[in-house]
Amino acid sequence: QVQLQESGPGLVKPSQTLSLTCNVSGAPISSGGYYWTWIRQPAGKGLEWIGRIYTTGSTDYNPSLKSRVSISADTSKNQFSLVLKSVTAADTAVYYCARDRWEVPGFDYWGQGTLVTVSS
């Protein structure tokens, strides 16, 4: 059974950097066929696609965040990470990691989500 679990600080100060890690079990992120994705949901709002990384290391980002975001993967630890720089209160959200199928797109496995609050 594939499982994803987000981890990282729950509180980040404005202008600082948000860093989250998604630990994956039950499937090697090094195998092809899937994108490993970050999605967020601010309180009371809808879901926002942040970006993704493929097995090859190629990445795609939401242009609304592109200048501040990066996603990387550590295949030896079977995890991938999100870094978001220069955060503001608008970045306060529940952050999810998810697996996206390459051949028949859809986020089929998700983490439980982790709340990150940006506040001084």
Next chain:
Amino acid sequence: DIQMTQSPSSLSASVGDRVTITCQASQDIRNYLNWYQHKPGKAPKLLIYDASNLETGAPSRFSGSGSGTDFTFTISGLLPEDFATYYCQQYDTVPYSFGQGTKLEIK
């Protein structure tokens, strides 16, 4: 970016009812649309992919249809566990985008 507009934003219904949610894309997305169920504190669950295909393990009371810019999602015979928020999501073009959600509540 492609904008996804869902309606209604909220809906009250009773157990046993048939409910329909619509999703409109700001441009042609062919059939590249998924539907998710989301309950508070839980991970979203994929129900429908490619606009009309039932995800493995999803109950058959869930169905979807449409192509191009207009899509519908239907629950036939609501069960208590179906009260949740539902989202459409396009994957025609990066950045992928979601509708704003439809909160389905018990009447």
